Amino acid sequence: MSDAILPRLGSDNPDAAGELMDRYGGLIWSLARRHTRTATDAEDAVQEIFLALWKSASRFDPAKASEPTFITMIARRRLIDLHRHRKRRPPAEGGAAELDTLTDLRSGKIELEAEAKQAVRVVGTLKPKEREIVLLATYHGMSHSEIASHVGMPLGTVKTYIRRGLMLVRKALEKPRPAPVSGVAT
Amino acid sequence: MTQAKEERTLDLLVARATEGLDPTAEQELEVLLAQFPELDEDPSFDLAAASIDVAYTMPQQPMPENLRNLVAAQASDFFESRSFSTEQQSLAVADEAESDKGDEGERDRINDSDRVVSLSDHRATATRPQPETTLASDSVAPDSVASKSLDTTRWLGWLAAAAVLLVAIMTRASAPIEPDPSGPTSTIEPSTLVETAVEPTPAQVRQTMLARATDVIQLDWTATDDPAAQTGSGTSASGDVVWSSAAQTGYMRFSGLAVNDPGVYQYQLWIFDAEQDERYPIDGGVFDIANDGETVIRIDPKLRVVSPTLFAITVEKPGGVVVSSRERLPLLAKVS
Incomplete structure (x- = not known):
């Protein structure tokens, strides 16, 4: 997405914080709602996520990730930390099957970035059980042991599927390395 | 390696x-x-x-307005303090005073937990001095500061306000809704009413919802053979569920559902949606039945409910579960 907001955040640009909420408030609220048990927990989480975003905005590098993905990464870290701190499991609603089409994704307010499309494409190539497990671990926020119990598979197999799925997505998202500076080579 | x-x-x-x-x-x-x-x-x-x-993630759920206002105020606070911190550093450098403390370190000294305000802390938010925000895109006017305290009603604030007003009208404005009953009620803003008036009960809001919501559905519970739904006197648990997809909330009413010990088990609502995989119904929240009388519980779904097809109550371990085994299903309400 063009016109990234994070680099413009600061006291000299007070509008940027509002723009950040306008553009990503729904995403962050939806993530918090899905990864926490109660609305109160989600409200607390949203405040902490925005605080983390304001602090880490300078770390955003568009060459490494799109803005929505970077924001989601920061949000997930906070949500995982909060969850572990509170020792409570987040809910896991919403099915995986209905999310398999890009039609639904386009209905969101945020334009689906190329890397998100790549992620969907890669996840779509996984075997059904692997796809289910990867989505339970990422989208649904279940722990590995909970997934093992839910799908009735050994914990080791679940971990292998998750790692394999993430490695495939990671590989698909790899940015091409900059070409060597000309004239340096022998 | x-x-x-x-x-x-x-x-x-x-x-x-x-x-x-x-x-x-x-x-x-x-x-x-x-x-x-x-x-x-x-x-x-x-x-x-x-x-x-x-x-x-389909960001179809907008951030609640009261939360947005709160975060906007915190943003203003945060960037102002950072600006102040930077200015202080500049002064320090100019005076060759203390060594560079670092902007990041300065910010980190601010206690993050102090910044997070629980919207359920009604009095705290109502009395806390609110910084003026300079967010041009959605400025927080002083009047709207009161909306930050619409905690217990959350985004149902308008509905709660309507319920309060309804109660006020029904009691000819003579009920002690206002701290000062002699005051001119006609000049009281709804937000002020919510802050100062007696909170409407879930049963009252349910009634208001039934009266006003245009898309509301009302379904009777069907009791199963589960012991929790059997009263022992030959009758079964009963009640209904009221739901509005536009408001994204609803209320469950129960009579005769067994009183539970929250330390032993709790009830959990699941909402099956035509748009969802039925293996993963939407968690509608965990709740308790504290007495034998009628109980009304607000529905708080974790995800947007588009087209509900079935409401189901399960019996779960304390705190509820991520995915229900559905071994105990005392009550069901199917959308015909």
């Missing part, structure tokens, strides 16, 4: 990106990453997990 160490590091990075690490595992990863600093800042697994999450 030995093969075993590399494998272990990758396992921990994947775990960190998905379920997080316990302190022991965190320490272990720290030790491993210390040996290989090039991996320390590698966020690739986190980015992979985030890219999946963001791709499958």
Whole structure:
């Protein structure tokens, strides 16, 4: 997405914080709602996520990730930390099957970035059980042991599927390395 | 890096990106990453997990307005304090006073937990001095500060306000809704009413919803053979569920559902939606039945409910579950 907001955040640009909420408030609220048990927990989480975003905005590098993905990464870290701190499991609603089409994704307010499309494409190539497990671990926020119990598979197999799925997505998202500076080579 | 160490590091990075690490595992990863600093800042697994999450997240639920206002005020506060901190540093440098404290360090001294305000802390938010925000796109006017305290009603504030007004009208404005009953009620803003008036009960809001919501559905519970739904006197638990997809909330009414000990088991609502995989119905919240009388519970779905097909109550362990085994299903309400 063009016109990234994070680099413009600061006291000299007070509008940027509002723009950040306008553009990503729904995403962050939806993530918090899905990864926490109660609305109160989600409200607390949203405040902490925005605080983390304001602090880490300078770390955003568009060459490494799109803005929505970077924001989601920061949000997930906070949500995982909060969850572990509170020792409570987040809910896991919403099915995986209905999310398999890009039609639904386009209905969101945020334009689906190329890397998100790549992620969907890669996840779509996984075997059904692997796809289910990867989505339970990422989208649904279940722990590995909970997934093992839910799908009735050994914990080791679940971990292998998750790692394999993430490695495939990671590989698909790899940015091409900059070409060597000309004239340096022998 | 030995093969075993590399494998272990990758396992921990994947775990960190998905379920997080316990302190022991965190320490272990720290030790491993210390040996290989090039991996320390590698966020690739986190980015992979985030890219999946963001791709499958449909941001159809807007952030509640009261929360947005609160975050906007905090943003103003945060950037003002950072600006102040930077100015102080400049002065310090100019005076050749203290050594550079660093902008990041200065900010980190601010206690993060002090910044997070629970919207359920009604009195705290109502009395806390509110900084003026300079967000041009959606300025927070002083009048709207009161909306930050619409905690217990959350985004149902308008509905609660309507319920309060309804109660006020029904009691000819003579009921002690206002701290000063002699005051001119006609000049009281709804938001002020919510803040100062007696909170409407769930039963009152349910009644208002039934009277005013245009898309409301009302379904009777059907009791099963589950002991929780059998009263022992030959009758079964009864009641109904009222739901509005436009408001994204509703109310459940119960009579005769067994009183539960929250330390032993709790009830949990599941909402099946035509748009959802039925293996993963939407969690509608955990609740308790505290007495034998009629109980009204507000529905608080975790995800947007588009087209509900079935409401089901299950009996679960304390705190509820992520995915129900559906072994005990005392009540059902099917949308015809």
